[in-house]
Amino acid sequence: MTPGPLTDSGPGRLRPFQREDLPEVVALRRQAFRYSERKRTERLVAYLERIFYDHPWADPELPALVYEDERGRVAGFLGVIPRPLLFQGAPIRAAVATQLMVAPESRGLVGRRLFRAFLAGPQDLSLSDTANDAARLLWASLGGSVSVTHSLTWTRALRPYRHYASRASSGGPARRLAWLAARPLLSVADVCAARIGGPFRQQMPPGATEHLDPAVMAATLPRLVGPRALRPLYEDGSLGWLLEQAADKRQFGELRQRLVRGPRGEVAGWFLYYCDGGGVGQVLQVAAARSGQALVLRHLFYDAWREGLAAVAGRVEPALAAELGAQRCRFERTGPWMLIHSQRTEIMHAIVCGAAFVSRLEGEWWLSF
Amino acid sequence: MDQQTTGPAQSEIVDRARAYVRENFLYMRPDWTLGDEDPLLGSGVIDSIGVIELVEFLQGAFRLAIAEEEITEQNLGTLAAIGRFVHQKCHANGSGGSVRPRQVA
Incomplete structure (x- = not known):
C-alpha cells in the first residue's frame, strides 16, 4: 500500500508540532522510552526545541507531527527533520523521521x-535509520522499503582477545567475573597480537591525521564522493551546527573527528567516531x-587502537563494503533498520545500489534525546 | 440470500474476527471479555503491528482488498465495525461471494 494524499480520519486529529507542545511531548517521551541522555526535564525540553525548531534546515512544509486525542491532549508524536541533499547535482528535500511515540491508551492506528x-x-526522500522491528513493519505496510545493506553493521576487532x-562475557555474572579476572592476561595477549605479524598488527599508516574542520569537510566532500548520485549538502553552512549536536551525544563516548592526509599531504578523507576509551568505538561517518578508502580505514583503525579501544564498529555503506x-x-x-521511501524510483535505486553517500550523520543516529 | 453466492453473513465475519483476535492477540489473556462493541484499538488488545496483521487476515480470509484509506477506527475499531465493513465490502464487489472463505489458521 502506498500512502496517497493525506485524508486523515478521526478520532482526534493530526497537526503540526508547535513549541507549546514541548512539555507534553517530553512527558509522552518519558512514558514511551526508558532511555534518555537527558534526565532533567528542562534539558530534554530544550533539546527537543533545538532539534525540531532551531536547526538550520527550517521548512514549514516539513513539520514534526503531533496527534491530539479527542480530549485535546498530545497523545502521539513523530519528529521530522528536513535535510537538504543533492541528487544528480540538483537539490532535493529529504525528511528524517524520528522518535515515533504514542500514548498507551491511543495505540492501534x-x-x-x-x-x-x-x-x-x-x-x-523519507528516511529513518534507527528503526526497530515494529517501525519497520509499519513503514513497509505503508509502501516504504528497507535498505538492507544500510541495516548491516561492521565490526573490526583491534584488541581481539579483549x-x-x-x-x-555477556552471558551472566559468572562469565562477567571471569572476564574481569582474565583482563590482565587478555591485555598481554593483545599486546603480542599488535606486535607480531597478522591481521591485528598495528603500525602507523603512511600519511597523517589532524583535527577535522567542518569547513574543510564541506569544501572537500564534493570531490571525495563526487561520482555518487546522492549526497548530503554540507555547503549550506549547516555542518558546524550538525557536528556540535553530534558531539553532544554521550552515549558512546567522546566524538573524535580526524582528517586523513596521504603521504604527499593531499586530503584522502576523514573519519568521525565515538570513543569511550576502552570498548567498541561507534563510527559516525567515513568519507573517502x-x-x-584503504588508507582512511587504516588510519581509523590505528587511531582507535591508539585510543585504547577493543574494536570499532559502524553501519555498512555499500560503497565502502568491499574495503571493509x-x-x-x-x-x-543485529542493529536498527534503515527505512527509506520515495516516489522517485531513481532515488531509491541510488541508495540501494550504493550510488549514495548517506552516513549515520544524514539520518537520526546522531541525535541524543 | 444464499451465502455461497453473496458472501459471508455479518455474524460469521464477527465470529471469525473474534476467533482470530482471541487466538492471536489475547492468547495470554483468556479471561478477557471481548464484546462486539468493545474497542480493539487503544485498549491494549491490538497495537499498530496488530492492525497490519488484522488487515492481512481480513484480506486473506474474506478475499478482499482493503485500501489504505479504509484502515480507520470506524472500520476496524470493534468487532461489530469489522463485521459491518467486511460485509459491506463483500457485497459491494462480490469478492467474497463466489468462494467460501478460508478457515482461520
Missing part, C-alpha cells in the same frame, strides 16, 4: 496515521574517494 501523514509529505572475551571486507571487518545484522 495512531502510529500508522502519523507515519502515513509523514510519508505523504512533499519531501523527495573484544571477543568481552562479547562472550575510492582510491583513498578486505580489512577483515565482520558483518552482522
Whole structure:
C-alpha cells in the first residue's frame, strides 16, 4: 500500500508540532522510552526545541507531527527533520523521521496515521535509520522499503582477545567475573597480537591525521564522493551546527573527528567516531574517494587502537563494503533498520545500489534525546 | 440470500474476527471479555503491528482488498465495525461471494 494524499480520519486529529507542545511531548517521551541522555526535564525540553525548531534546515512544509486525542491532549508524536541533499547535482528535500511515540491508551492506528501523514509529505526522500522491528513493519505496510545493506553493521576487532572475551562475557555474572579476572592476561595477549605479524598488527599508516574542520569537510566532500548520485549538502553552512549536536551525544563516548592526509599531504578523507576509551568505538561517518578508502580505514583503525579501544564498529555503506571486507571487518545484522521511501524510483535505486553517500550523520543516529 | 453466492453473513465475519483476535492477540489473556462493541484499538488488545496483521487476515480470509484509506477506527475499531465493513465490502464487489472463505489458521 502506498500512502496517497493525506485524508486523515478521526478520532482526534493530526497537526503540526508547535513549541507549546514541548512539555507534553517530553512527558509522552518519558512514558514511551526508558532511555534518555537527558534526565532533567528542562534539558530534554530544550533539546527537543533545538532539534525540531532551531536547526538550520527550517521548512514549514516539513513539520514534526503531533496527534491530539479527542480530549485535546498530545497523545502521539513523530519528529521530522528536513535535510537538504543533492541528487544528480540538483537539490532535493529529504525528511528524517524520528522518535515515533504514542500514548498507551491511543495505540492501534495512531502510529500508522502519523507515519502515513509523514510519508505523504512533499519531501523527495523519507528516511529513518534507527528503526526497530515494529517501525519497520509499519513503514513497509505503508509502501516504504528497507535498505538492507544500510541495516548491516561492521565490526573490526583491534584488541581481539579483549573484544571477543568481552562479547562472550555477556552471558551472566559468572562469565562477567571471569572476564574481569582474565583482563590482565587478555591485555598481554593483545599486546603480542599488535606486535607480531597478522591481521591485528598495528603500525602507523603512511600519511597523517589532524583535527577535522567542518569547513574543510564541506569544501572537500564534493570531490571525495563526487561520482555518487546522492549526497548530503554540507555547503549550506549547516555542518558546524550538525557536528556540535553530534558531539553532544554521550552515549558512546567522546566524538573524535580526524582528517586523513596521504603521504604527499593531499586530503584522502576523514573519519568521525565515538570513543569511550576502552570498548567498541561507534563510527559516525567515513568519507573517502575510492582510491583513498584503504588508507582512511587504516588510519581509523590505528587511531582507535591508539585510543585504547577493543574494536570499532559502524553501519555498512555499500560503497565502502568491499574495503571493509578486505580489512577483515565482520558483518552482522543485529542493529536498527534503515527505512527509506520515495516516489522517485531513481532515488531509491541510488541508495540501494550504493550510488549514495548517506552516513549515520544524514539520518537520526546522531541525535541524543 | 444464499451465502455461497453473496458472501459471508455479518455474524460469521464477527465470529471469525473474534476467533482470530482471541487466538492471536489475547492468547495470554483468556479471561478477557471481548464484546462486539468493545474497542480493539487503544485498549491494549491490538497495537499498530496488530492492525497490519488484522488487515492481512481480513484480506486473506474474506478475499478482499482493503485500501489504505479504509484502515480507520470506524472500520476496524470493534468487532461489530469489522463485521459491518467486511460485509459491506463483500457485497459491494462480490469478492467474497463466489468462494467460501478460508478457515482461520
